Amino acid sequence: MPELPGSLPLGSAPALTVNHVTHAFGARKALDDVSLSVPTGSFTALLGPNGAGKTTLFSLITRLYDNRTGRIDVLGHDVRRAPAAALSKLGVVFQARTLDLELSVVQNLLYHATLHGMGFAAGRRRALEVLAQAGLADRAGDKVRRLSGGQMRRVEIARALMHRPSLLLLDEPTVGLDIASRAALVAQVRALVAQEGIGVLWATHIIEEITATDRIVVLHRGRIRAEGAHDAVLAQAGAADVSEAFLTLVGDGPDAGAAA
Numbered sequence: 001m002p003e004l005p006g007s008l009p010l011g012s013a014p015a016l017t018v019n020h021v022t023h024a025f026g027a028r029k030a031l032d033d034v035s036l037s038v039p040t041g042s043f044t045a046l047l048g049p050n051g052a053g054k055t056t057l058f059s060l061i062t063r064l065y066d067n068r069t070g071r072i073d074v075l076g077h078d079v080r081r082a083p084a085a086a087l088s089k090l091g092v093v094f095q096a097r098t099l100d101l102e103l104s105v106v107q108n109l110l111y112h113a114t115l116h117g118m119g120f121a122a123g124r125r126r127a128l129e130v131l132a133q134a135g136l137a138d139r140a141g142d143k144v145r146r147l148s149g150g151q152m153r154r155v156e157i158a159r160a161l162m163h164r165p166s167l168l169l170l171d172e173p174t175v176g177l178d179i180a181s182r183a184a185l186v187a188q189v190r191a192l193v194a195q196e197g198i199g200v201l202w203a204t205h206i207i208e209e210i211t212a213t214d215r216i217v218v219l220h221r222g223r224i225r226a227e228g229a230h231d232a233v234l235a236q237a238g239a240a241d242v243s244e245a246f247l248t249l250v251g252d253g254p255d256a257g258a259a260a
């Protein structure tokens with residue numbers, strides 16, 4: 001079978017499928033019958049305003065919360081029935097920073113490698129590889145505390161890639177970064193999609209981060225308002241650009257949430 005650059009076989013399962021998932025906190029539904037997919041080799045932007053349900057969705061995919069309705073598959077593995085197989089294919093960068101500031105960059109990565117059952121030598125080799133990919137090979141021995149915010153984010157992405165996941169989730173990774181750091185981060189992740197064929201779900205409310213080759217999922221008040229290729233979402237919203245589509249789909253006007 002032909003292979004994508006990241007050695008994912010063509011025709012393999014999507015990196016992520018979410019089918020009819022609902023999640024409530026008390027009486028409030030944070031997610032309401034949500035279905036979406038992230039093909040391998042795609043950059044899928046999950047676009048939603050504050051409170052849309054993006055973090056709740058990530059918490060269900062990563063099994064911080066248990067999905068009691070519907071089904072979530074990572075590369076064809078049901079996260080409920082086969083959590084070990086599903087989580088082994090999943091890399092995550094959470095909204096809050098989770099590096100140990102007092103350890104070196106490479107120590108942070110090796111800690112993650114150990115959690116994934118990698119031996120020391122293999123872990124070290126892979127750490128240097130992902131740091132080189134992230135343009136941070138020369139910072140491997142530095143304490144994380146000495147890095148800039150943008151560099152820390154890039155280390156977190158490198159760490160998430162240590163175990164060669166097929167799906168990478170990033171929850172508003174550019175929050176608090178300046179424009180140059182934001183651009184470097186987006187470029188790093190787009191290169192991964194192009195070169196390694198992984199699927200990326202990138203949660204954001206920053207429209208400038210989205211390009212015409214992306215897939216877009218618009219989430220608002222826990223419901224999917226649109227999903228598809230960039231141009232298809234614009235056509236569905238009758239919009240000339242993503243900003244206009246976003247306002248039409250999540251605004252408070254008469255057309256808001258027409259798909260709901």
Ligand SMILES: Nc1ncnc2c1ncn2[C@@H]1O[C@H](COP(=O)(O)OP(=O)(O)OP(=O)(O)O)[C@@H](O)[C@H]1O
Pocket residue numbers: 025029030048049050051052053054055056057
């Ligand atoms: N632990 C919780 N307990 C109660 N309600 C919650 C909890 N977590 C989230 N919610 C509610 O669920 C809804 C979705 O929140 P969520 O954090 O998933 O949205 P979000 O799209 O990630 O927002 P943001 O962009 O602000 O991070 C909101 O109404 C929020 O108040």
